[in-house]
Structures are given as structure tokens and as C-alpha cells.
Amino acid sequence: MTLSQAAQAAIAASQRRDAVAPAAGAATLPVTRAMFDELMVPCYAPAGFIPVRGEGSRIWDQQGRMYIDFASGVAVSSLGHCHPAMIRALEEQARTLWHVSNWFTNEPALRLARRLTDATFAERVFFCNSGAEANEAALKLARRYAHDRSGPQRARIVSALNAFHGRTLFTVTAGGQAKYSSGFGPPPEGITHLRYNDVEALEAEFAAHGDEICAVILEPMQGEGGMTPGTPAYLQAARRLCTAHGALLVLDEIQSGMGRTGALYSYMQKGIVPDILTSAKGLGGGFPIAAMLTTAEAASAFSVGVHGTTYGGNPLACAVAGAVFDVVNTTEVLDGVRARHALFMEGLRAINARRPVFADLRGEGVWLGCELAEPWRGRAPAVMKAAGESGLLVLVAGPDVLRIAPSLVISLDEILEGLARLETALARALA
Numbered sequence: 001m002t003l004s005q006a007a008q009a010a011i012a013a014s015q016r017r018d019a020v021a022p023a024a025g026a027a028t029l030p031v032t033r034a035m036f037d038e039l040m041v042p043c044y045a046p047a048g049f050i051p052v053r054g055e056g057s058r059i060w061d062q063q064g065r066m067y068i069d070f071a072s073g074v075a076v077s078s079l080g081h082c083h084p085a086m087i088r089a090l091e092e093q094a095r096t097l098w099h100v101s102n103w104f105t106n107e108p109a110l111r112l113a114r115r116l117t118d119a120t121f122a123e124r125v126f127f128c129n130s131g132a133e134a135n136e137a138a139l140k141l142a143r144r145y146a147h148d149r150s151g152p153q154r155a156r157i158v159s160a161l162n163a164f165h166g167r168t169l170f171t172v173t174a175g176g177q178a179k180y181s182s183g184f185g186p187p188p189e190g191i192t193h194l195r196y197n198d199v200e201a202l203e204a205e206f207a208a209h210g211d212e213i214c215a216v217i218l219e220p221m222q223g224e225g226g227m228t229p230g231t232p233a234y235l236q237a238a239r240r241l242c243t244a245h246g247a248l249l250v251l252d253e254i255q256s257g258m259g260r261t262g263a264l265y266s267y268m269q270k271g272i273v274p275d276i277l278t279s280a281k282g283l284g285g286g287f288p289i290a291a292m293l294t295t296a297e298a299a300s301a302f303s304v305g306v307h308g309t310t311y312g313g314n315p316l317a318c319a320v321a322g323a324v325f326d327v328v329n330t331t332e333v334l335d336g337v338r339a340r341h342a343l344f345m346e347g348l349r350a351i352n353a354r355r356p357v358f359a360d361l362r363g364e365g366v367w368l369g370c371e372l373a374e375p376w377r378g379r380a381p382a383v384m385k386a387a388g389e390s391g392l393l394v395l396v397a398g399p400d401v402l403r404i405a406p407s408l409v410i411s412l413d414e415i416l417e418g419l420a421r422l423e424t425a426l427a428r429a430l431a
């Protein structure tokens, strides 16, 4: 083979493996919040400050100001920021293998799948990258399973009003909030929305259409929809009706899993077992990964090539998630979540006793909803903003509910400091 000297030199030059110093320019550009409005598609309205560093449940912004983190992203950073076990797993994997595609499998993915199946009802795992993608896989699997076993008429999906299942066209339609789904053209058909926690509505739907329903999809507690817990009667009725009519029960545990409620997954506390469970957010503790867990029977409806995703089971993501799993799935951490719940509730009740702004305080584990009382309804975003100004990161769940979802291992001091800052923020925003 003849190759010119110039071609050989070009190939050699582009093969440099030594670390290349960043050229002056984009890589070292000073960054301001104004750049967001200038450069980004306007899907978000981030806070005025830019976080640059995190450690445990503390975050620092560009000005060096410290914030207590009661948000964990949105219930994502379950071990806080820069947990040593995650750093170790990521660094080790970063030196070993980054990506091979699903034409090959890889060790971290299989190790994580083994951990998840050993610890849950599931016998099969499908890895992907986001919650929406896990729910998309779950709904496609449920449709395919019903199609192959009962025929094309069994395609109806039952969901709940106010549900949130992600932003793909299918999952946003399965979700029960028109504000997220309207304006995107013809939605996927065959999805019914019933009132959450309404057992009679569920029974009536199955009585009318039992042989057309392929799946019921539910969150054990509606997170985005206002931190509304599913009643045991409702969740158990969904299980019973699905079993009786040959439909699959899909539990969306993207926000409630892994460990957030004080169990590895919330279904373990509810007396039900799903056919499909979706997990994301806390699964990777801040590294993007999601999973659909299911039975061998349901999984058999998928075969090679019918579904997939480029990054599903990526070694870096699975190595990190494996490290998160090993820390979270311990009695120490899960007991600690329940102990923190008691502390949070006590602190929030004390704040409310001094200044009654909450109509209801609810939630499980370190996943809490604080519903504002009548005079303050609609003011949750204002409290969130005031919290930022008081050095605290919190979330909202709709206009009336503040949502607290810290790291599962947040320290006692950080909880107390965060609650003090929350009290300041409430005074500022609800003056």
C-alpha cells in the first residue's frame, strides 16, 4: 500500500494521546448566566447563580456562596455531590472502557443487572438513559406483550390525571397534565386518564374495557403532580385488576426509587409487586442512566432488534450506578433515610407552629411535600426563589407545594441548617 508522507504525517498527528492543553477560546471562556438566555433553547429558566462545585449536600456558586442542597438535582444526587464511592467507580471505569455499543455486552452492565434482579422482583433488565426513555420502553413492551398474546385490540393504557412520566410524545401523553402535552400535534392514541387514588374509576374502566387494557401505569406517589401519595387501597386495586384482566402493572419509580422512600423501591412498602418497574434519577446518583425492570415472561415480548438505544448499558454509567446501589442498598442507609424523615417532619412542623404557612406536610423518607396554606397558594415558586437567595436549594411540585428531596445521606447539621434557611425564605417570600 502506498501512502504519501503527508498522509502518514496527518494520521500520526491526529493520533496524539497525550493530554492536549485547551486552546484559548471556547474551552476557557468566562461564563455568565446571561449566556443561557443567549445560547440555549428556552426550555428552562434556571436560577440567577451558577453552581460550580458540590460536596456532600453543599453547593458553591461562581461567587463562592454556599447553598445547602435540599433538591439533589430533582431527586437525583442520592449520595450527594462527589461521593467517594462514585468517584472511585467512575475513575476506575474511565481508565478501563468507556463504550462498546450493544453489539457487545460489558461487565459493569451485567454486574448492575445482577444486583438489580437479586434485590427486586425483576428477572430481566433493559438499560437506557433517562426516565422518559425507561417509560417509553415499558409502554412499548406492554403493548407488544398484549399484541402478541391477545391481539391488536388490547392496546389501551390506563394512566392517572396529574401523572408525570417524561417528555417523549408517548410518555408526555401518558402523563396526565395537558400543559406538557398540548400543541405537539396528534398524540399517540389509546391512553385513558383517570383520577389518581380513585378505586371506583379504575374498577369501572376495567369493567367496561378489561379485555382492551394492556397496562396500567402509575407512580406510587405522584411527584411532579403535587407530592400526592397513592393510597394502599388504590395501588392494591390496580394490582388486583391488572392480574384479573391480564394487563401489566407498570410502576414508575423514577422519582420514588432507589432508596428515597426508605426502601430500595417504594413498591416494597406498599404490598404490591409490579410487572414492570422503571428507575432513573437516583439510580445513577447524578450520572445519566435509567432502567426498565421486568419479569422474564413480559420481557419475552421483546426480541433482538425490536427495541434499543445507543447508550443503554454504557460501562461508565453502569459502573457508577453499581457503586450507588452498593451504598444505598444497605440497612444503614435505608434506616437512615427513615430517621431523617422523622427529623425533617419534626423540623417542618416546628416551623409551621411558629408561622402557620403549610396546610399539609406529607411524604415518605427523604421525599417531602409541604403544601402551602390557602393565603399562600400559588407562591411555591416564590419560596423556591427566596430559598436560593437564603442559600438553600429546594424544589416545587406545582404552584402550591414545596418539594424537599435531599441526598439520602445528608448530615444532621446540614438538615438543621437547611431548615433554618427555609424558615428565613418563607418569611421573605410570604411576608
Ligand SMILES: Cc1ncc(COP(=O)(O)O)c(C=O)c1O
Binding pocket: 074, 129, 130, 131, 132, 133, 135, 164, 165, 166, 167, 219, 223, 224, 252, 253, 254, 255, 280, 281
Ligand atoms: C415519575 C417520573 N417519571 C418520569 C420522569 C422523566 O424522567 P427524565 O426526565 O429522566 O426523562 C420523571 C422526571 O421528573 C418523573 O418524576
